[in-house]
Amino acid sequence: MPLEEEDDVTTPKRSVLLDSESNTQDTLYGSAVAAAGSVSRALTLASELGDRTPLPGGGSTLTLWETLATIAAADLSVARTVEPHLDAVAILRQADLPVAPGTWGVFAAEAPGHRLEAHHSLNSDGSWQLTGRKPWCSLAAKLDYAIVTAHVPDGERRAFSVDLRQPAVQVIRGTWVSRGLAAVDSGPTDYDAASARPVGADNWYLQRDGFAWGGLGVAACWYGGAVGIARRLLRSVEERTPDQLALMYLGEVDRHLYAAREALAAAATDIDAGRASGAVGALLAARVRGVVADAAEAILRIVGHGLGPAPLALEEDHARRVADLQVYLRQHHAERDAAALGRHLQGTGVSPW
Secondary structure: OOEEEOOEEEEEOOOOOOOOOOHHHHHHHHHHHHHOOOHHHHHHHHHHHHOOOOOOOOOOHHHHHHHHHHHHHHOHHHHHHHHHHHHHHHHHHHOOOOOOOOOEEEEOOOEOOEOEEEEEOOOOOOOEEEEEEEOOOOOOOOOOEEEEEEEOOOOOEEEEEEEOOOOOEEEOOOOOOOOOOOOOOOOOEEEEEEEEEEEOOOOHHHHOHHHHHHHHHHHHHHHHHHHHHHHHHHHHHHHOOOOHHHHHHHHHHHHHHHHHHHHHHHHHHHHHOOOOOHHHHHHHHHHHHHHHHHHHHHHHHHHHHHHOOHHHHHOHHHHHHHHHHHHHHHHOOOHHHHHHHHHHHHHHOOOOO
16 A cells, blocks of 8 residues: 555555545545545535546546545445445446436345336336335435336346336335444335336346446445555554564555555556457456455455454444445355356356466
């Protein structure tokens, strides 16, 4: 992790991906800190950033991911609120659709026993209706709109834009008991012939290049969250004279962060250079998400070993960061994603190394 002053390792850069001195990132970090603990302030920040943050693939992808990582280093709940809004804005622009003013989410997860179906409306305006239950709908009770995926009659899946404020959309309350990301309620939502408009054709949402790129935006949040936790270990070397083990923990953390940062930076370069489309982009995203997720999980373990129980038990900020990152990382499917990567490599019939 780059340091702002060589003689004071406790003063971190606010910029966590770009090796730069940036007043913009300082301001962003401060805004995220100010929004911590308030969903409404986090949503206001998301709306403001949606108007000025670069789109993935537009030449400034690393700046986009730096924004997400910097917010995540400040507070992961704020990042978990901002990232879906920026992703929804990108999806709508990729589909050449207008972005309605307000706050947006993306509800695309599937789960056993939950099925959301889409059918043409009887109206002549080209709208559709959604019926069923959608799992993992983060902040559905607080948002104005969402991009929601549903099953269409021909068996495929399609994305739709939905006004969440209509009476036909009901948030199922009382199911979110998570200790991590506790403020980002991500329970299910029921739809009873809710009005919706298509976003792209059948399967467009999953097949577009932006799907893989959006997944890397999530990885940038994991990275930023890991930086926030690693900074607590960095401070500890100033709290007392570090022994050999403490220095080893610090070195281990630095190596993991370096690998994750370089993987994200290289991926951003490839995306902006047009080298990350189609299957190539999907492979890149799978590799980089795995690298970042492994680094973040390693940092959780190393910092836990290095600091012991006291910060987890006595420091609200650190304990919350750890719990938040543990939950956020489960968007990565661990060994299942590694198996999917191996299956993809096997299917190419070409040696990858």
